Amino acid sequence: MTQDLAIRAEGLSKRYGDTLAVDGVDLSIAAGQFFGLLGPNGSGKTSTIHMLSTLLRPSTGRAWVAGHAVSQDPLAVRGAIGVVFQEPALDRTLSVWENLRFAGRLNGLTLAEINARSAQLLELFGLADKRDRSVGALSGGMRRALDIARGMLHQPKILFLDEPTIGLDVPNRRAIWRHIGRLRAELGITVFLTTHYLEEAIDCDEVAFLSAGRIVRSGTPATLIEQLGRTIVEIESDHPQEIADRLAPRFGVPLIEGDTVHFRVDREPAELGSLQAELATLARATRWRRPNLNDVFLWMSHPALQRRNAA
Amino acid sequence: MRPEMIVRPIYAVLEREVLKMMAQRGRLLSSLVRPLLWLLVIGAGFGAMQSRHGGPGYQAFLVPGVLGMTLLFGGMLAALSMVNDRESGVMRMLVIAPIEHYWIVIAKALSATLAALIQAALLLVLLAILGYLSLQTSVPLLLAGLVGTAFACASLGLLVAAFSKTLDNYATLMNLVIFPVFFLSGSLYPVQQLPPALHWVATLNPYTHGVDLLKHAALSSPAGAAAPDFSVAFDLAMIIGFSALALTIACVRFSRDEANEPLIHRLARNRAD
Numbered sequence: 001m002t003q004d005l006a007i008r009a010e011g012l013s014k015r016y017g018d019t020l021a022v023d024g025v026d027l028s029i030a031a032g033q034f035f036g037l038l039g040p041n042g043s044g045k046t047s048t049i050h051m052l053s054t055l056l057r058p059s060t061g062r063a064w065v066a067g068h069a070v071s072q073d074p075l076a077v078r079g080a081i082g083v084v085f086q087e088p089a090l091d092r093t094l095s096v097w098e099n100l101r102f103a104g105r106l107n108g109l110t111l112a113e114i115n116a117r118s119a120q121l122l123e124l125f126g127l128a129d130k131r132d133r134s135v136g137a138l139s140g141g142m143r144r145a146l147d148i149a150r151g152m153l154h155q156p157k158i159l160f161l162d163e164p165t166i167g168l169d170v171p172n173r174r175a176i177w178r179h180i181g182r183l184r185a186e187l188g189i190t191v192f193l194t195t196h197y198l199e200e201a202i203d204c205d206e207v208a209f210l211s212a213g214r215i216v217r218s219g220t221p222a223t224l225i226e227q228l229g230r231t232i233v234e235i236e237s238d239h240p241q242e243i244a245d246r247l248a249p250r251f252g253v254p255l256i257e258g259d260t261v262h263f264r265v266d267r268e269p270a271e272l273g274s275l276q277a278e279l280a281t282l283a284r285a286t287r288w289r290r291p292n293l294n295d296v297f298l299w300m301s302h303p304a305l306q307r308r309n310a311a
Numbered sequence: 312m313r314p315e316m317i318v319r320p321i322y323a324v325l326e327r328e329v330l331k332m333m334a335q336r337g338r339l340l341s342s343l344v345r346p347l348l349w350l351l352v353i354g355a356g357f358g359a360m361q362s363r364h365g366g367p368g369y370q371a372f373l374v375p376g377v378l379g380m381t382l383l384f385g386g387m388l389a390a391l392s393m394v395n396d397r398e399s400g401v402m403r404m405l406v407i408a409p410i411e412h413y414w415i416v417i418a419k420a421l422s423a424t425l426a427a428l429i430q431a432a433l434l435l436v437l438l439a440i441l442g443y444l445s446l447q448t449s450v451p452l453l454l455a456g457l458v459g460t461a462f463a464c465a466s467l468g469l470l471v472a473a474f475s476k477t478l479d480n481y482a483t484l485m486n487l488v489i490f491p492v493f494f495l496s497g498s499l500y501p502v503q504q505l506p507p508a509l510h511w512v513a514t515l516n517p518y519t520h521g522v523d524l525l526k527h528a529a530l531s532s533p534a535g536a537a538a539p540d541f542s543v544a545f546d547l548a549m550i551i552g553f554s555a556l557a558l559t560i561a562c563v564r565f566s567r568d569e570a571n572e573p574l575i576h577r578l579a580r581n582r583a584d
Contacts (some may be wrong), residue, residue, distance in 0.1 A: 085400070091399070
């Protein structure tokens, strides 16, 4: 029953001194899936990746990656996975090719294998003409792409990506996602992603939200968004509490963020009538839109939704 | 485990070390200038003072010592790459490779040994050109002395690196380790003439025995200028014993993931700030 699972974890926990960074995480991720572990900074995403990739010993709990137990058989796990860390693992003083050759040899590949695969990966990531360039001279986006190529050189079955787009501008973030999409399409690998840019996780097959080391919500992005309601209404006002009190009977419990009041409503925008006209000068602006994963995260800790989860 | 899964990673570490050393001309140059400065300036100065009493010249005595100095600085600075790699993030590539983590320490010891030997080989060429080498040199003893000293110094460097979290810390330890090791050896004066307490420290210093092997090799002319202080067997036993002990401690220390945990934890904390 577990052979089709790329990653399985049972009660995985990590304690540093008296802080519990990861608190009883359970995971079961099928082979070939695109899985996203989401959550704010410091929620335990990186510690979870480090335990699954055998670099940290779990305080309690167990995990299997590519069918191997992380605590008993770390070498088999490391041979089957590629890891792209939050901070690049490249030697900036060496060239692109020298870095790939170093990483390839560390993974036990022959020079012929490294040559063939790095040519393929550099082509895929649009770095073919940068082979002899010093890594220090590459742009941030190219460096990240090279780091992913570095992680894929030994053809792992599972690729861990820890915040792959952190610190990159929008065009470079899009490029990184295109590369990851191509890798998945061409090689059918399992991808385990962590990110706090929630909108980037929309293409994931499944996501889990981590908060203070615990998984608080999980499911497909579409389901999680659907559960939230059909429309998000945002009203900007100098008197958010007044707006909240006035509309709560009609739209349910609001979420107030600064001077913006959010409502989740299970109606189409057309059915909402002209709110702006109704609120007149009380509202500076009124908007409605489809909910997204950011809304899922915002409403996750909200009492109204928690009641519904419990029910 | 198939042997090529160990041999290839070790080769990768050696190859990278040589690449980096060739790129750092300053490092190579200083590895040659420092010993020549000692030999030609300090050696000449003390030699002038001593020549009134006759006997073989002080410069001839210094030849094994300055060769050892190149190995000591070369080996320890190359072992510094362990701390450097941790700071620059390259260590991530090493720890995620499918090899036991103690192989990283062994690979680094071998690469630091190789770096030190390349520097010593360049110095030997210069010494030969300057006429400081004797034709009666014993090649097997010279090789044993070079390799043994380089490996012992690399092991010492890794032992220090295994207990250093940051580069600053390491630089401090270098000053606390490298100079006492150099001064409390037979590099500058015969160990036999040291006061008893210092004599004991020098006898326990593995680097003393590396230099002593080089003295056995009768490198310098006139022959017999630098008389060895210990037997070849004792020198070899001290070098092998120390290197094995230092590397074992470094391997055990590095293999425990707790050694890497503070780093990971610190990165996570910085991010939250």
